[in-house]
Amino acid sequence: MDKQLHIRAVMIEDGCERDLVIADGRVIDASPAPGVTPDATGWVLPGLVDMHNHLSLASPAGDDPDPAIRVRASASVELALGVLAIREPGSPDDASAGLASEEGWPRVITAGRFLAPPGGYFPGLAREVSAAELPDAAVQEARRSRGWVKIIGDFLSGGRFVTNWPVGALREAVGRVHAEGGRVAIHAVGAEVVADAIAVGVDSIEHGQAVTDADFAVMRDRGIALVPTLNPALAEEAFEFALSVGASRETAAWMRESVRSQPATVARAHEHGVVVLAGTDAGQFPHGAIVDQIQFLADGGMPVNAAIGAGSWTARRYLGLSALEPETPADLVVYEEDPRADLSVLRRPALIVLGGHLVSQPVGAMRH
Numbered sequence: 001m002d003k004q005l006h007i008r009a010v011m012i013e014d015g016c017e018r019d020l021v022i023a024d025g026r027v028i029d030a031s032p033a034p035g036v037t038p039d040a041t042g043w044v045l046p047g048l049v050d051m052h053n054h055l056s057l058a059s060p061a062g063d064d065p066d067p068a069i070r071v072r073a074s075a076s077v078e079l080a081l082g083v084l085a086i087r088e089p090g091s092p093d094d095a096s097a098g099l100a101s102e103e104g105w106p107r108v109i110t111a112g113r114f115l116a117p118p119g120g121y122f123p124g125l126a127r128e129v130s131a132a133e134l135p136d137a138a139v140q141e142a143r144r145s146r147g148w149v150k151i152i153g154d155f156l157s158g159g160r161f162v163t164n165w166p167v168g169a170l171r172e173a174v175g176r177v178h179a180e181g182g183r184v185a186i187h188a189v190g191a192e193v194v195a196d197a198i199a200v201g202v203d204s205i206e207h208g209q210a211v212t213d214a215d216f217a218v219m220r221d222r223g224i225a226l227v228p229t230l231n232p233a234l235a236e237e238a239f240e241f242a243l244s245v246g247a248s249r250e251t252a253a254w255m256r257e258s259v260r261s262q263p264a265t266v267a268r269a270h271e272h273g274v275v276v277l278a279g280t281d282a283g284q285f286p287h288g289a290i291v292d293q294i295q296f297l298a299d300g301g302m303p304v305n306a307a308i309g310a311g312s313w314t315a316r317r318y319l320g321l322s323a324l325e326p327e328t329p330a331d332l333v334v335y336e337e338d339p340r341a342d343l344s345v346l347r348r349p350a351l352i353v354l355g356g357h358l359v360s361q362p363v364g365a366m367r368h
């Protein structure tokens, strides 16, 4: 057995104090041990989680190196911030799958390659399949990724967001992936595909700008999570970007307004019982931005603890990962102050522990 690590923790999730005893990579005890001098004390999370991160895109290694190098460079940025689990909803390659079997990286749950019809996504990124091929391709990607598949649900065409698939193809794909125990994430921006995605019962709606209050009850009842990838300060940029990729002025203006209003919409979704999870869309944006998402959720009106949970314990449990229950992997981050009082504390991890091992040089520690 390795040397034990003893952390006296205030659990940020519920405010309870626990003495976490870590050995052999796991939390072996969490009962109070007042007589023991701990190795560290502080406020503790089971790590941050980025639910929407494309590791091989926007890598700090640049676009030229091999995908295996790009995903590791991106994962290093996330790890230094205390991101200990990443769901990758689609990739242009299979490189992230390699991280899952290597020690020392955040727990990566990839969805394999993006699935889109020809012309239904940004050029060069997706595995392109026809509607007839979608169900088989979805099963293949879910099997290869050991769980998740990502379907690009809509894209701009003729100036507006148009669904990429007949609803029947989407229904069959989702049904077949579910029959194998897999889960489906769908890129869904416009109203048409959001309605279809909810009707066929996908597992998570990514972006979801067109989700409205009328959708909350059925999303809650069907267990459809919302991963909004918020960026309210970039509403004007979203407008310009939409125009530059062919949106009509009307569609671009809708995009600007929905980007602005989405944090508040998402807060209401949470209030109505929809599972809201934090995702950065790194790849489209730079890596290392999960704390911004948590801040946007809180600024939009989500209770601060729920906002932190959306980027931590709630997301871990949604992914089937543990969250510091006894006898589970010791993935945790320690902070010197309470992030519930000041979310910027999340940018300064004091101690990062992944699978029971200390991660060297967290960004917070480097500043001391």
Ligand SMILES: [Zn+2]
Pocket (backbone or CB within 6 Å): 052, 054, 089, 281, 284
């Ligand atoms: Zn994305």
